[in-house]
Amino acid sequence: MSWGIMAQHMGWGAIEEGWRKGPWTAEEDKLLIEYVKLHGEGRWNNVSRLAGLKRNGKSCRLRWVNYLRPDLKRGQITPHEERVILELHARWGNxxxxxxxxxxxxxxxxxxxxxRTHFKKKGKTSSESPEKAQARLLRRQQFQLQHQQQQLRQQQLQQHQQDQIDNMRRILALLDESDNKVPTFTQLRQEIAYPEEQGYGYSMINEYATVPEGSNEDNIIWDGLWNLDDITGRANYQHNLATTTLF
DNA sequence: AACTCCTCCAACCGCCTATCT
DNA sequence: AAGATAGGCGGTTGGAGGAGT
Structure with missing residues (x-):
């Protein structure tokens, strides 16, 4: 059932007591982001008045905290994070x-x-058949294995690209030695081989997964070094934003 | 192909606490 | 001091979509 139809059935998306409910639209997100930019976090009950949003304060706060905050990390929970969650839950409970x-x-x-989805049911697994539990465990292990293999492939790709860069540097150095009277060529070499000197360091690319405004060659060289998790997360974010516009 | 099961996740609700008047 | 209001938190719901049967 689509949100639109659900809204008709359940009154979601409809205005109840002056407040809108249900999924947020891209337009509402924009208004909320603008509000936080101007007034900061807090005073959520003012949002409707100051930003023109027909949402109550609670709804606005929740949307911001759980979805719009810029420092949110998106994508899958890592094994390390999973360990931390288990450890802290054992210590602090819910x-x-x-x-x-x-x-x-x-x-x-x-x-x-x-x-809830990963661990709460483990307490109940005694009631489910051992075959089912084993199959589930196997699926999970297979997924983790695939993930590890993917990471390994990524590392190998990075190594391969590093080798290519090193080779290119060597070739350019030889060319430079034989023809060091051409400063523009040297400049070009520096731009290609040492992008960080132009302010486009690897860490920067890796962190933000953005394409530097350089030549196509630059893009080809650095393309494979993007943080794929980050891209996936951002893609999901974009996807979510895009889907909200449908309503 | 159709159905079921499972996971993910956005969003709501109700309760509690802190702060304000 | 007491009531009102806002914010924070945990619990719950239910649709989407992928995987398995």
């Missing part, structure tokens, strides 16, 4: 917001959802 503080970029809602 104090999700406390646990979330130890995992920057993760929200209490996210952690709560993750724990």
């Amino acid at each position: 104090r999700w917001s406390t646990i979330a503080r130890s995992l920057p970029g993760r929200t209490d809602n996210e952690i709560k959802n993750y724990w």
Whole structure:
């Protein structure tokens, strides 16, 4: 059932007591982001008045905290984060917001959802057939194996690209030696071989997964060094934003 | 192909606490 | 001091979509 139809059935997306409910639209997100830019976080009940949003304060706060905050880390929970969640849950119980503080970029809602789907049922697994439980475990192990293999392939790709860069540097150095009277060519070499000197360091690319405004060759060289997780996360974010526009 | 099961995740609700008047 | 309001938190719901049967 689509959100639109659901809204008709359940009154979601409809205005109830002056407040809109249900999925947020891209336009509403924009208004909320603008509001936070101008007034900062807090005073959520003013949002409707100051930003023209027909949402109550609670809804606005939730949307911001769980979805719009720029420091949110998106994408899959890593094995390390999973360990932290298990450890802290064992220590603190269902104090999700406390646990979330130890995992920057993760929200209490996210952690709560993750724990419920992955660990809560483990307590019940005694009631399910051992075959089913084993199959589930196997699927999970296969997924983790695939993930590890993917990481390995990525590392190999990076190594291969590094080798190519080294080769290119060597060739350019030889060319430079034989023809060091051409400064423009040297400049070009520096731009290609040492992008960080132009302010486009690897870490910067890796962190933001953006394409530097350089030549096509630059893009080809550095393309494979992007943080794929980051891209996936951002793609999901874009996808979510895009889907909200449908309503 | 159709159905079921499972996971993910956005969003809501109700309760509690802190702060304000 | 007491009531009102806002914010924070944990629990719950239910649709989407992928995987398995």
